[in-house]
Amino acid sequence: MLLAVDIGNTKIKAAVFEDNALVEKFSFPQEEAVTQVAEILKKYPRATKSILSSVGKEQNELLLWLKNNTLFTGINHTSVFPFxxxxxxxxxxxxxxxxxxxxxxxxxxxxxxxxxxxxxxxxxxxxxxxxxxxxxxxxxxxxxxxxxxxxxxxxxxxxxxxxxxxxxxxxxxxxxxxxxxxxxxxxxxxxxxxxxxxxxxxxxxxxxxxxxxxxxxxxxxxxxxxxxxxxxxxxxxxxxxxxx
Structure with a gap:
């Protein structure tokens, strides 16, 4: 399972996927990022992989937590894109x-x-x-x-x-x-x-x-x-x- 995280301008949105099926979606304030993500992965322990993109303010604590607790992929301008x-x-x-x-x-x-x-x-x-x-x-x-x-x-x-x-x-x-x-x-x-x-x-x-x-x-x-x-x-x- 995969945890996808989108850090927006106002909120963080996340979803757990099983292959291409969206299992559950979440939305929470940026200041609750680590707490909420930890709860999601407690609920879905098979979500061992994660991917994150961000247009909001840097969430260094969340990035470090995901790197330490999941197989993490961060999306940035150097990532591979299909266009x-x-x-x-x-x-x-x-x-x-x-x-x-x-x-x-x-x-x-x-x-x-x-x-x-x-x-x-x-x-x-x-x-x-x-x-x-x-x-x-x-x-x-x-x-x-x-x-x-x-x-x-x-x-x-x-x-x-x-x-x-x-x-x-x-x-x-x-x-x-x-x-x-x-x-x-x-x-x-x-x-x-x-x-x-x-x-x-x-x-x-x-x-x-x-x-x-x-x-x-x-x-x-x-x-x-x-x-x-x-x-x-x-x-x-x-x-x-x-x-x-």
Missing amino acids: TNKYATPATLGIDRMVLAAGAVLQHPGKNRLVIDAGTCITYDFVSGADDYLGGAISPGLQLRYNAMHTFTAKLPLLYPEMPQSFTGNSTAQSMHVGAVNGLLHEIDGFVQQYVEQYQDVTVILTGGDADFLAKRLKNTIFANSNFLLESLNHLYHYTNRND
Whole structure:
């Protein structure tokens, strides 16, 4: 069994895999990292292997614990990936984006793939059918849009995502929901349409914490999978160990 760990900007997500089957998923604050991981491995003593990627702050204590207690694989820019990285500044490309691109290649071979990660920020990552990573886009995530409206104005309240009932808001709160949610939905649909127009056949994968919230309202055909990054880590572990 394998323990996959994703250190994000706000939380740590982890999952235990049996081959390619996700057995159980976990989410916990960064300050509880070692305690929570130790509990997971106590529950699943056969999870003797681990893989970790991080875009959050360094978790040196957790890294040391995993190295001492599991067969550890850390993902960084020098790791083996199943695509050719054509990003103009490859050293600045987020590890989470690279893992998602790898998962798209390994799970959807031979396709043009667009991976949309709806988390703290929205990231768009495109990998061609020839397995060339070409780049994408970064924009504010859903809650960031609400936070910005509250922080940078004098009177707008701090709200949390709520699906608007109409495209015309009839109150300040509803107008903010329309702007934040519908604005993001139109953004995603617009990006997808641009890629479809240029590349025709595109497999679109939507993941991240807001994936399920957004998926049903999008016009384009997508694969919505909030666990895609953890699954991608699992696939990348097997790929990395086959190609060492």
